[in-house]
Each structure stands twice: as structure tokens, then as C-alpha cells.
Amino acid sequence: MTATQPSTAAPISVLFVCLGNICRSPMAEGVFRSLTTLTPQIGLIDSCGTGAYHASEPPDARTMTTLEDNEIMGYTHGARKVRVDDFEKFDYVLAMDGQNLRDLRGLRERVVFAKKGKGEGWGGEEGGTEKEKKLGKVMLFGDFGGRKGEEVVDPYYGGGEGFEVAFEQMVRFSKGFLGKVLGQRREGSEKED
Numbered sequence: 001m002t003a004t005q006p007s008t009a010a011p012i013s014v015l016f017v018c019l020g021n022i023c024r025s026p027m028a029e030g031v032f033r034s035l036t037t038l039t040p041q042i043g044l045i046d047s048c049g050t051g052a053y054h055a056s057e058p059p060d061a062r063t064m065t066t067l068e069d070n071e072i073m074g075y076t077h078g079a080r081k082v083r084v085d086d087f088e089k090f091d092y093v094l095a096m097d098g099q100n101l102r103d104l105r106g107l108r109e110r111v112v113f114a115k116k117g118k119g120e121g122w123g124g125e126e127g128g129t130e131k132e133k134k135l136g137k138v139m140l141f142g143d144f145g146g147r148k149g150e151e152v153v154d155p156y157y158g159g160g161e162g163f164e165v166a167f168e169q170m171v172r173f174s175k176g177f178l179g180k181v182l183g184q185r186r187e188g189s190e191k192e193d
């Protein structure tokens with residue numbers, strides 16, 4: 001492929017996940033959206049929670065204030081719980097903490113188990129494995145920040161400072177993630193040349 005030809009690879013879709021989907025994951029989504037407005041390699045972006053405690057509610061006011069204090073304006077979101085089809089829709093499912101990560105991995109395993117039980121090309125070891133690989137990758141968002149295993153501590157029960165700490169992490173993790181996945185994509189397209 002020449003430098004003038006755009007990549008034909010499908011855009012990368014990203015889902016951010018915390019517990020309530022009102023503090024951390026919407027902040028991650030707002031930050032990530034603001035960093036990728038001119039990045040056509042990134043497609044669908046969304047956030048959700050492993051719990052449904054705040055379904056349909058807007059983000060916590062402290063998340064919105066933190067975004068706005070950092071000139072990220074106009075972000076809107078209604079909280080929702082993670083769904084089975086999220087693993088089919090999103091290439092990356094990024095957890096904020098270790099508990100979110102375990103919950104998402106458990107859910108993904110149950111999705112695979114249910115699909116294998118139904119057949120539909122998932123039954124055979126080979127076909128099933130290939131299809132499973134195409135499901136979204138469940139990863140800790142903090143693994144992209146330079147310190148493996150770094151979690152975003154839930155700021156919900158604390159003061160405003162926790163939201164500022166989380167904001168710095170979201171920017172650092174987003175930049176690390178973009179560097180990594182866009183770099184991988186470039187390497188992939190160079191191999192196509």
C-alpha cells in the first residue's frame with residue numbers, strides 16, 4: 001500500500017467498563033473521544049458498567065466537572081449495563097479495575113460457552129477457537145499506561161481529588177492505548193505493501 005492510500009482495515013471499536021458507568025468509564029469515554037476526533041482508525045466508542053445500579057442516569061456531576069475543567073465539553077451519556085453483544089461489537093473491552101476485569105472475563109467465558117452449546121459454527125474446536133478470537137479482547141485499561149496492572153480506583157465515595165487522579169490516568173492510558181493499537185495497525189498495513 002502506498003502512503004496516499006488509506007487503510008482498508010475496519011476502524012477499531014473500544015468499550016470502557018467500570019462498575020456503575022457514572023464515574024470512571026464515562027470519564028474514560030469522554031477523554032478518549034476528545035483525543036480521537038481526528039483519528040479515522042478509531043470507530044465506535046462507548047462505555048458501560050458491570051452493574052445496572054444507575055441505568056439511564058447521566059454521568060456523576062464530578063465526572064462532568066472534571067471533563068469540563070479540562071476543556072472537554074458537550075459529552076453526554078446514559079449509563080447502561082454491559083451486554084452479551086458488546087463482545088461481538090467491540091474489538092477492545094477495557095476494564096477500570098481488577099474486579100471489573102474479572103467480571104468481564106467471566107461474562108466473556110459464559111458467552112463463549114453459550115455459543116458453543118448452540119453450535120452455529122462454534123461447536124468444533126477449530127471453528128470455535130477462530131470465532132472466539134474475534135470476540136472483543138478484555139483488558140485492563142491501566143496496562144496501557146506504562147505501569148502494568150495499574151487500576152483506576154473508584155472515586156465515587158470520595159472527594160473531588162479522586163476524579164482528578166482518575167482524569168490524569170485516563171489521558172495517560174488513552175495515549176498509551178492509541179500508541180500501541182495504531183502502531184500495530186501501521187505495522188500490519190506495512191506488511192500488506
Ligand code: 4NP
Nearest residue numbers: 018019020021022023024156
Ligand atoms: P463507577 O463508580 O464504577 O466509576 O461508575 C461507581 C458509581 C456508583 C456505584 C458504584 C461505583 N454504586 O454502587 O452506586
